[in-house]
Amino acid sequence: MLKYKEYIGNNIEYDAEGKIFTGEVLGLRTVLTFQGRTPEEVETSFKETIDLYIEMCKQDDVSPERPYSGKFNVRIPPELHREIALQASAEKMSINDWAIKAFEKAVQ
Numbered sequence: 118m119l120k121y122k123e124y125i126g127n128n129i130e131y132d133a134e135g136k137i138f139t140g141e142v143l144g145l146r147t148v149l150t151f152q153g154r155t156p157e158e159v160e161t162s163f164k165e166t167i168d169l170y171i172e173m174c175k176q177d178d179v180s181p182e183r184p185y186s187g188k189f190n191v192r193i194p195p196e197l198h199r200e201i202a203l204q205a206s207a208e209k210m211s212i213n214d215w216a217i218k219a220f221e222k223a224v225q
Contacts, residue, residue: 119163122171124184126151126163142166144184 119126119140129140138159142149151166153159174181193201205215 119160121164121167124167126166129159142170142184145182147182 124145125143126140127143129138131138137152137154138156139150139152140159140163142151142163147170149166149170151159151162153162171181201215202212205212208215210218
């Protein structure tokens, strides 16, 4: 996994026929890819791709997408929503704070 300016590059695959590695920037609606023949070239290409993307956005006077905004919507069954609300209330927490705690526990 590569990281640069809040962006993450991954899904790097090797194309034996072309003898080249190709990866993609994760977490964006815009498709950004990078490539190289060596790990160093892959990393350089990743950073150049991000810099070029940011520069193009600036030229077009649009804000670059942030890879992860910190917001997402999840649809869950009403019964689960009720159980989460009751559990959060019992722990004197908001549903948001309770969910953050549950997500943190799940990814550790």
